[in-house]
Amino acid sequence: MTGFLSVAEAQGFAGVIIDCRFSLADSDEGRRGYDQGHIPGALYLDLAKDMSAPVHTHGGRHPLPLTQTFAQKLANLGVDQSTEVLLYDDSRFVFASRCWWMMRALGYREPVFLNGGYQAWLSQGADTEVATPTPDPAAPMEVSTQWPGCCDRDELLDLQGQSAVVVDAREAQRYRGEHEPIDPVAGHIPGAMNLPWQSFSDEHGEFLEDAALRECWGDTLEATPLVVYCGSGVSACVNVLSLAVLGRDDVWLYGGSWSDWCSYL
Structure with a gap:
């Protein structure tokens, strides 16, 4: 949980x-x-x-x-x-x-x-330190060779063929292609809707309560398949987090996101 x-x-x-x-x-x-x-x-x-x-x-x-x-x-x-x-x-x-x-x-x-x-x-005045602790190493966990829940560009195209709802987590100006400070091409993936990652926390950096999260997502909360992307697969994780809080554990992250998509344009 x-x-x-x-x-x-x-x-x-x-x-x-x-x-x-x-x-x-x-x-x-x-x-x-x-x-x-x-x-x-x-x-x-x-x-x-x-x-x-x-x-x-x-x-x-x-x-x-x-x-x-x-x-x-x-x-x-x-x-x-x-x-x-x-x-x-x-x-x-x-x-x-x-x-x-x-x-x-x-x-x-x-x-x-x-x-x-x-x-x-x-x-809140809590203590801080500058020393770097020395951890007690653990045995590495045996893990899958692939990242579950992560799709690449080809898999995204397949999901779009299954009527997936694709959500762009970037700021609205970047989504609309009006301002692109990082990537060489502006715009968004065709058919994607926009729900910026900042929507899920308040000005103090605290995560919203469940009811407010549901309001952010609206009917999209029920969409399936559901794919989220951003600029490079980082800020979109906030959107995925908000969905997990609401019980959606079947959401795809487009790992390369817009920076991958636009590399083919």
Whole structure:
């Protein structure tokens, strides 16, 4: 069951805490922030170095790594299939939800989130530290060689042939092709609707209650097949998270997302 802990609840967390802070504008910012201060005992996972594979012509800006590689990264942090894990970032769940999706897809115990992220932790005066803990490594979990629940471009086309509803999680201006700050081509996948990832949290970075989530999705909540994408398969995980909270465990993530799709244009 997907869970969100308050700062008070997180202060008593006994499992592994993972700091997922990152910036798409500055790939070193997350690690610098971690080194300057983090939740006591927290370890760090980097979107580009730990939760993505090297970039190629196709596959998107943040292609998923080999499943075995990610399993080893988690094992190095002391995480096995039954470990309790708490995730946080400072970007309204964007990077923490990527880690959540990856762990959940591979069959790990479902992580929980710090509601409000690191800013909530700081705003409530909770302790921080700068030291990097030394984890007690675990044995790597045996995982599938493929990412369950992730589709590539060809599979997306097949799903569209099955009348799939495709949801673009990017901001409305990027969806409409009016502003494209990252990818070389503006626009969206033909037939896709738009539901930005920011819709599912408030201005304090706290996840919305179930009723508000249902209102965001409307009738689309019942659509099947349902595919979600964004720019590179990261922020769309917030949409997938919101659906999981509402009991939808059958949603596809287009891993390469728009950065993969537009590489064929």
